[in-house]
Amino acid sequence: MALHDEIEHRRTFAIISHPDAGKTTLTEKFLLYGGAIQTAGAVKSNKIRRGATSDFMEIERQRGISVSTSVMTFDYGGKLINLLDTPGHRDFAEDTYRTLTAVDSVVLVIDCVKGVEAQTERLMEVCRMRNTPVIVFINKLDLEGRDPFELLDELEEKLSIKVRPMSWPVGIGATFQGVYDLYSRSLRLFDPGKTKVESNSERIEDLSDARLDEGIGTDAAGQLRADIDLIEGVYDPLNIQAYREGRIAPVFFGSAFNNFGVKEVLNAFVDIAPSPGPRPTDHGEVAPDDPKFSGFVFKIHANLDPNHRDRIAFLRICSGRFQRNTYYHHVRLDKEMRFSTPTNFLAAQKTIVEEAWPGDVIGLFDTGNFKIGDTLTDGADFTFRGIPAFSPELFRELVNLDPMKTKQLDKGIRQLTDEGVAQLFTQQPGNKKVVGCVGELQFEVISYRLEHEYGAKCAFQQIAAHKACWMTSTDEGVLDQFIRVKAQQIVQDKDGNPVFMAPSSYMLDLERRNNPEITFHTTSEFKTAVA
Numbered sequence: 001m002a003l004h005d006e007i008e009h010r011r012t013f014a015i016i017s018h019p020d021a022g023k024t025t026l027t028e029k030f031l032l033y034g035g036a037i038q039t040a041g042a043v044k045s046n047k048i049r050r051g052a053t054s055d056f057m058e059i060e061r062q063r064g065i066s067v068s069t070s071v072m073t074f075d076y077g078g079k080l081i082n083l084l085d086t087p088g089h090r091d092f093a094e095d096t097y098r099t100l101t102a103v104d105s106v107v108l109v110i111d112c113v114k115g116v117e118a119q120t121e122r123l124m125e126v127c128r129m130r131n132t133p134v135i136v137f138i139n140k141l142d143l144e145g146r147d148p149f150e151l152l153d154e155l156e157e158k159l160s161i162k163v164r165p166m167s168w169p170v171g172i173g174a175t176f177q178g179v180y181d182l183y184s185r186s187l188r189l190f191d192p193g194k195t196k197v198e199s200n201s202e203r204i205e206d207l208s209d210a211r212l213d214e215g216i217g218t219d220a221a222g223q224l225r226a227d228i229d230l231i232e233g234v235y236d237p238l239n240i241q242a243y244r245e246g247r248i249a250p251v252f253f254g255s256a257f258n259n260f261g262v263k264e265v266l267n268a269f270v271d272i273a274p275s276p277g278p279r280p281t282d283h284g285e286v287a288p289d290d291p292k293f294s295g296f297v298f299k300i301h302a303n304l305d306p307n308h309r310d311r312i313a314f315l316r317i318c319s320g321r322f323q324r325n326t327y328y329h330h331v332r333l334d335k336e337m338r339f340s341t342p343t344n345f346l347a348a349q350k351t352i353v354e355e356a357w358p359g360d361v362i363g364l365f366d367t368g369n370f371k372i373g374d375t376l377t378d379g380a381d382f383t384f385r386g387i388p389a390f391s392p393e394l395f396r397e398l399v400n401l402d403p404m405k406t407k408q409l410d411k412g413i414r415q416l417t418d419e420g421v422a423q424l425f426t427q428q429p430g431n432k433k434v435v436g437c438v439g440e441l442q443f444e445v446i447s448y449r450l451e452h453e454y455g456a457k458c459a460f461q462q463i464a465a466h467k468a469c470w471m472t473s474t475d476e477g478v479l480d481q482f483i484r485v486k487a488q489q490i491v492q493d494k495d496g497n498p499v500f501m502a503p504s505s506y507m508l509d510l511e512r513r514n515n516p517e518i519t520f521h522t523t524s525e526f527k528t529a530v531a
């Protein structure tokens, strides 16, 4: 196939949700349809469950699972679908945010009982940063959930996106009978427990058709007609362009566990989800059909065997064709590199790929050359944008417990933070190291891995920090002055940029008011703004 056809053929996306809404279950059903797995239960949850075993053992277990499920590729509806996995635990949310930079669209799962939850809002904020197209799947309709109209209103309100229902539930919980698919105008009746492949639905073009009353009873049919009337009156027809620009989200209802309403989402997904699109760089956009190869690293995975320090860097191909054993340009290191064992992640065993196309994700064997956000090209010197660091939420000072192992500790923390396990900030003089994380578990991972992989022992000490703020100013003099005066609260990020550690939200507001010439950013993205 020519480059253009390869691009058209691909859909690269992620399923995201607040933990427990049904991401793993929906993933599994998609894979069943795609023929990538044969039995239910084949997809292991990558959730870290507290309690049963010690946390770091759980984390190791999760790391083991997460390599094999990092990218799940399957064919459906004539498309080649790359489904990128995201961690199930909130503490590893930053990994999810980074994965979102490598997809072209997402499916967002909402629990119909709980509605929009905290993590749903954070994830959508990240999607909005890049205008990522979103399809919503409202799950668990077999449970006594909230009123569907109320859920739609909540989505619009809390996620700041317009919605358009594409299917509609007949009843909910005990009265749940099925979904009416507004997209294909067909009714599908609920048959709990069907976990493999759904039966065909009955097509009812005209809602006044008596078959509707026969199928679901006169009362439910009347209610459905009224609901659909209301929907058609209130919501505009789906504008696919607006969806692709991230302005409107089509919404589906169903029950992933019962494999109900899942096929509708998948069918709509292959029809409307965008193929790999152009990507912003510091030198303008790169179109996928640019014949010159380019891609970026959005994730790094360390080897599970502590005796082998090698890692896998996950590269998203953005343009042209990637070929095995060909020299490419590592832009940050200004170095030519070639890869003899690029892998894809199909099934459990990795296989070597000869070539890959825009939208594909491949694994590159890495001995320490890659950092998250690195760009590979076929010679050009540009860097992909849109892989920001977000301000961590917890900050601790890293304390070395074994002075004989200072070198190991330094190396370990540098490599782990290159991998994206956490963010590292340093302060001079004194080489004080501050580690920033999203959740407590990340600190546990770091101490465990530093000890087991690098032989270094550490402790984490509380410090007063609320947010890490990158700064820009129209007046460099003012910024320099601020950095000098606030030296106690200024640290350097991994690229040497000064970062203000705001001790509290009150102090941050105060500094913002006192220094109107300085903009305080809680993501690092602005650094790579188009030159």
Ligand code: G4P
Binding pocket: 017, 018, 019, 020, 021, 022, 023, 024, 025, 026, 045, 047, 088, 139, 140, 141, 142, 143, 254, 255, 256, 257, 258
């Ligand atoms: P996550 O990846 O988003 O965290 O969620 P996951 O799919 O693991 O689902 C969380 C729980 O919700 C699971 O139950 C799952 O079986 C259940 N679930 C998913 N879809 C539906 C649905 O349509 N209806 C109902 N009633 N439940 C659903 P669990 O008991 O936590 O785990 P498990 O023992 O079933 O694996």
